[in-house]
Amino acid sequence: MALFYRQKLARQGAGVLGMLFILLGYALGPLAQVAPSWLVVSIGISALFVLNSREKLVYLTEHMASQEVITVAKFLVLSGVILPLTPRDPISEILPVSPHETWLAVVVISSISYVSYLAQTYFFRGRGILLTGAIGGLYSSTATSLVIARQSSHAESDSRSYAAAIILATGMMYLRLLMLVAIFDLQVGILLGPSCLGLFALLIGLASWIHRRPENSVSEAPPMGGRTNPLEFDAAALFAGSFLVITALTHYLLGAYPAHGLQDMALISGLTDIDPFVMAVVNGHLEKPKLVLAAAILLAAGSNGIMKGVYVAALGSPATRRIASGVLWVTAGLTLGLAFWILSGA
Numbered sequence: 001m002a003l004f005y006r007q008k009l010a011r012q013g014a015g016v017l018g019m020l021f022i023l024l025g026y027a028l029g030p031l032a033q034v035a036p037s038w039l040v041v042s043i044g045i046s047a048l049f050v051l052n053s054r055e056k057l058v059y060l061t062e063h064m065a066s067q068e069v070i071t072v073a074k075f076l077v078l079s080g081v082i083l084p085l086t087p088r089d090p091i092s093e094i095l096p097v098s099p100h101e102t103w104l105a106v107v108v109i110s111s112i113s114y115v116s117y118l119a120q121t122y123f124f125r126g127r128g129i130l131l132t133g134a135i136g137g138l139y140s141s142t143a144t145s146l147v148i149a150r151q152s153s154h155a156e157s158d159s160r161s162y163a164a165a166i167i168l169a170t171g172m173m174y175l176r177l178l179m180l181v182a183i184f185d186l187q188v189g190i191l192l193g194p195s196c197l198g199l200f201a202l203l204i205g206l207a208s209w210i211h212r213r214p215e216n217s218v219s220e221a222p223p224m225g226g227r228t229n230p231l232e233f234d235a236a237a238l239f240a241g242s243f244l245v246i247t248a249l250t251h252y253l254l255g256a257y258p259a260h261g262l263q264d265m266a267l268i269s270g271l272t273d274i275d276p277f278v279m280a281v282v283n284g285h286l287e288k289p290k291l292v293l294a295a296a297i298l299l300a301a302g303s304n305g306i307m308k309g310v311y312v313a314a315l316g317s318p319a320t321r322r323i324a325s326g327v328l329w330v331t332a333g334l335t336l337g338l339a340f341w342i343l344s345g346a
Helices: 002-011 016-034 037-052 054-062 066-085 100-122 129-155 160-186 187-211 232-258 260-268 275-283 290-315 318-345
Strands: none
Touching: 002 016, 016 037, 066 100, 066 160, 100 129, 100 160, 100 232, 100 275, 129 160, 129 187, 129 290, 129 318, 160 187, 160 275, 160 290, 160 318, 187 290, 187 318, 232 260, 232 275, 260 275, 260 290, 275 290, 290 318
16 A cells, blocks of 8 residues: 555655545455445445546535535534434424424435535536426425526516426426425325326426427526525524424414314415425324325415416516416416315315
8 A cells, every 4th residue: 555655646646535445445354244234335336436436526526615515514413413412302392393303304305405406506507497497496496486587587588498497396396395295204295196296297298398399499597596505504594493483383273273274374384485384294293184284285385386476477578477377376276176185085
């Protein structure tokens, strides 16, 4: 190893990655004797992946802002070190969630959003308006719809591609919603599966058909600047606070209006970001049947779709308003109809 590194320095290469992998190779023998086989195989696969992706990793570290790396490091400490130490006892009678459940919700939401944030910021920046809508929908379909609608109103040509991107963002929202629910409550996720996947497929098909119309000529992606890094502490703290407040309000409404309190809260939460409400439904210890919980999530998604249609109608170009708002409102109506249909059988 000393001779190897001497030759490396002679070629003006001072990296230590190769040395670390040599040491890792020596460690695999003892690990195979004391560690589970899946861990040894995972380490080997990870090493091969890193070695074959060195150029991409170097590119990423050169182009990623240093603050991003610091943010990820802090987040790894909070999720890998602090999360296991958080208390698991309920906070209070009116707020029966524990600090551990609260922070776990923050970790999951932020992780999914951050992957989308990185993809759009560093890997697929300016790669096309449809890709912007797809990745942005995994991050926040509401914010993405607002940005694209505003961009369409300032564009030189009134292309329908903007409307297609907004529709695609909402389609991805249903997929993201299903992923979040399934992580915390698989039964509710299974109940939501047909509705969310059906609406996802419908909107993806519509967006693709609209984008392929011959009158479309716009393919550039609008700038998505000003978006908050979902791993920043203020964003995580805001979500945690919203989750606790909405959970407390939901329990209060269920106690005061047991027949329709959850449905009322679902419709109200759709006026803003529905993630805190969705987490309150699947992670808030609500004493309701699974069908009712699934219907409440669809009610929130439908209400949110109506508001997105209003935002697009107010900010978009004529073609964007006419197409995207109409599709969003029809989809919202379908979502609400599915929710009430589920409630009728609950």
